[in-house]
Amino acid sequence: MKTTEIKRGEFNAYYEISNLRAAEVNRDLFLKHAENFKNKLNEFGWMMPVVISKNGDVIEGHHRIKSAMIMKQKTVPAYIVDWVDTKDETEHLKYIINLNNGNRTWTKLDYLKAFSKDNKYYRIVFDSYSKNINNISIGYIINSYFNKNKQFNKGLSKIDNLDFAEYLINNISFLVSKHTTKKIQAYCVRELIKIAYSKTKMDKKAMDYLFKHYDMMALQNHLSLTSIADFKPYMEFIYNDYQKIK
Numbered sequence: 001m002k003t004t005e006i007k008r009g010e011f012n013a014y015y016e017i018s019n020l021r022a023a024e025v026n027r028d029l030f031l032k033h034a035e036n037f038k039n040k041l042n043e044f045g046w047m048m049p050v051v052i053s054k055n056g057d058v059i060e061g062h063h064r065i066k067s068a069m070i071m072k073q074k075t076v077p078a079y080i081v082d083w084v085d086t087k088d089e090t091e092h093l094k095y096i097i098n099l100n101n102g103n104r105t106w107t108k109l110d111y112l113k114a115f116s117k118d119n120k121y122y123r124i125v126f127d128s129y130s131k132n133i134n135n136i137s138i139g140y141i142i143n144s145y146f147n148k149n150k151q152f153n154k155g156l157s158k159i160d161n162l163d164f165a166e167y168l169i170n171n172i173s174f175l176v177s178k179h180t181t182k183k184i185q186a187y188c189v190r191e192l193i194k195i196a197y198s199k200t201k202m203d204k205k206a207m208d209y210l211f212k213h214y215d216m217m218a219l220q221n222h223l224s225l226t227s228i229a230d231f232k233p234y235m236e237f238i239y240n241d242y243q244k245i246k
Contacts, residue, residue, distance in 0.1 A: 009081040038071055049078050140172070172184070
């Protein structure tokens with residue numbers, strides 16, 4: 001059986017940091033993360049090189065490069081590849097994410113922000129997150145817009161019903177603003193979003209009924225508000241009640 005030759009780059013143990021360019025499509029850098037890498041570099045040395053293109057654009061290793069700069073280093077070990085067109089932001093981002101998927105350092109917000117530059121659906125969700133950052137967590141905003149988000153980390157999720165997603169966000173944000181996250185807790189929001197799609201099938205009238213009861217529950221300090229086991233069954237009971245009277 002013939003062996004297929006796999007593309008290989010070149011290694012330079014002393015690549016000048018001044019010749020490197022950080023990727024604009026990369027996630028935000030965090031100083032604390034860079035400080036952690038600094039401690040590892042001091043203790044263990046360079047166990048892995050950074051990955052860069054032939055023209056010095058960074059593909060992987062932004063935080064380690066920042067750590068080296070903090071440590072007043074002039075060079076870093078670099079693995080140089082010549083088959084990535086980093087002038088094409090979409091291609092550049094694809095390789096960045098492919099490498100980072102392995103070590104799981106990217107958050108949902110990192111993916112959302114990165115893809116929002118070229119993807120209209122991700123841009124809508126990122127803008128919504130920016131407006132509701134104090135009321136709804138990034139995960140639940142993503143779930144509200146991308147009901148099925150298995151392809152989210154690849155930039156392939158789509159918004160099936162924008163009107164209904166914004167309806168959910170507006171109502172959840174209103175409840176949190178009115179009652180605070182002490183009463184409108186994250187796990188309750190998660191279950192309510194699931195019910196909205198799986199049970200009510202995006203029926204706004206049914207959800208109006210549920211949101212009204214959720215509001216009353218918060219006003220009355222209902223016991224189910226603080227029970228992961230009780231909240232979803234109770235809301236499903238309320239939905240069944242709606243089905244009988246509608």
